[in-house]
Amino acid sequence: METGVATKSEEVGKEGDDEETCPLCTPHAKPLRKEDWVMCEACNTWYHWRCAGDGEDVKRVEKWYCKQCLEQDSTRSITYKAPARKSLRKRPVQDYASLDGGANTDPKRFLKQLENKRLKPSPFRKMKGEEVNLEWLEDESAMTEPVVIEVPEGLGMKMPESEWSADDIASELGEGMPVEVMDCATQSNSPGWTLGRWADYMEASPSDRLKSGKWGKGGVYNVISLEVSGTKVGEMVLPPKIVRDLDWVEKFWPSTRKGRGHVYPKVQLYSLMGVEGAWTDWHIDFAGSSVYYHILSGSKVFYFVRPTPANLDAYQRWSGSELQNQTWLGDMADAVYRVELTAGNTMIIPAGWIHAVYTPVDTMVFGGNFLHSYNVATQVRVRNIEIATQVPKKFRFPMFSRLCWYVADKYLKDFRSSTDFPRREIEGTLALADFLVSEVRILENGNEQAKKEVKEQIPVDRVKDAPALARELRWRARLALEYPSDDESEGKGKERERSKSGSSAMKRKRSEEETPVAAMVFKNFRPKKWDGSAQVTEGEQTKRVRTSGPKPGEGDWASAWLENAVVDEEANSGPLVRTRKERYTRVRKTERGMERQVIERRIETWEWDSE
Structure with missing residues (x-):
């Protein structure tokens, strides 16, 4: 059976005349009536736990090293005893x-x-x-x-x-x-x-x-x-x-x-x-x-x-x-x-x-x-x-936030190469990303103590840019779920929109509707650049067609053309149509190989004879 770290609790006299001194104490530090001490496993030096500890209960410490000894040997690490399996139930004060x-x-x-x-x-x-x-x-x-x-x-x-x-x-x-x-x-x-x-x-x-x-x-x-x-x-x-x-x-x-x-x-x-x-x-x-x-x-x-x-x-x-x-x-x-x-x-x-x-x-x-x-x-x-x-x-669940960052880091790598996940898993990833974005906001806007607590839980061995990771993961999860937006200020925007005039609000709404999901930006997201692109344009073709669709300006002409206009390409009369085809090809490197994107477009220009 392993023994725990060497600790002790001592009561000092009114004048604080304890024989040992803590290397981390300031010269004019006021002694406490009762002190918890902890000894470094390597150099056997004793420290006040209030000076050297990280806020944890000293009774949970299994092995402890001072900062100097940790820096001298990278294989050393502070370890803690396994937590008790507890519920979130509050413990009433015993009467x-x-x-x-x-x-x-x-x-x-x-x-x-x-x-x-x-x-x-x-x-x-x-x-x-x-x-x-x-x-x-x-x-x-x-x-x-x-x-x-x-x-x-x-x-x-x-x-x-x-x-x-x-x-x-x-x-x-x-x-x-x-x-x-x-x-x-x-x-x-x-x-x-x-x-x-x-x-x-x-x-x-x-x-x-x-x-x-x-x-x-x-x-x-x-x-x-x-x-x-x-x-x-x-x-x-x-x-x-x-x-x-x-x-x-x-x-x-x-x-x-x-x-x-x-x-x-x-x-x-x-x-x-x-x-x-x-x-x-x-x-x-x-x-x-x-x-x-x-x-x-x-x-x-x-x-x-x-x-x-x-x-x-x-x-x-x-x-x-x-x-x-x-x-x-x-x-x-x-x-x-x-x-x-x-x-x-x-x-x-x-x-x-x-x-x-x-x-x-x-x-x-x-x-x-x-x-x-x-x-x-x-x-x-x-x-x-x-x-x-x-x-x-x-x-509580030990190191909950740190575990969440490790999970998010892996999911982001997977999302960059594929979104072929069960919908429930993607929804879970979005909830995870939302939680980490809330942690990032504390990191950006919280008080110093709150920022410190969040920062300490980020595993810097894996996560180099926590705000970018959290926001990109959220964006990719929302994209995979076909959600329409990932604007952090969306709620505030709606409040502002309600305060504007009707025409201004409608103009904003139309702008949002016309913005494709993939084009929406979010803070700290930097997509990988394409390593090259090529465009091929086929020769333009011109011919006349007969159509039952209305001319531009006649009633709800746009809806008719988008949905069910009838076109007869064998006709010798009707609008003059010029057609050209374009194809874009581009590639970029991914973690698992290469991504190739091919986009084909058909562009038609319709001209009615003037009456």
């Missing part, structure tokens, strides 16, 4: 007076809330493993509702044997390894647990688990945040193939920046261990990420609420408020669906679904979170809700 009185400490509170509730049976599709593939995504309903796969065959998934237990986890990862354990009664963390202690707890009888003593005050506990990527346990688990095909981290995070010693989003492999009676209250997974969930042994009961606007509003009112202790969220939603999973079942939960989970018997589960391109709008929306409700960074 200890109420706890002493027994309020909110009943581990069976969830079951009592369920009594006499109107639940609907599962309406969700049951699928075979081989049906859950990329072709399935062509169905508009795919990844919009949970699906259940009753047997794992065909999923392309690897799991440990069904007899796998908490004791096996402790043996592989180390009995002394700390583990986050949730007290189901309070839905908050219970401190001081190790994997060895947890394995002993799971082996105890349900009645012994409730006794105080060895397990503290006793109770019903749950493990939902043990991420095992890069461990011996992680090597035994492989997510379903559809997850690996969609997962942004798997597809777009550079392979040279993943693995041991690198910091990247580790949310793909969780070991979840629940005892009889354990439950997790209503929540949405961080950043609206989707989830795969495999029951190795035991059973789980899920309660789902659709992520409709009304239900999401109800969830926000309920989450973190007094309603959370007094009201069952299902009473505030339009419907609650019950799904029971047993050993061998796998479920995929799409982005944004509100759900609660109950454990009727001791259960072992493996699962994980993933972001993908088929519901980006929901993912961004949930991420923005997390920020608006001030969910701490350690409970």
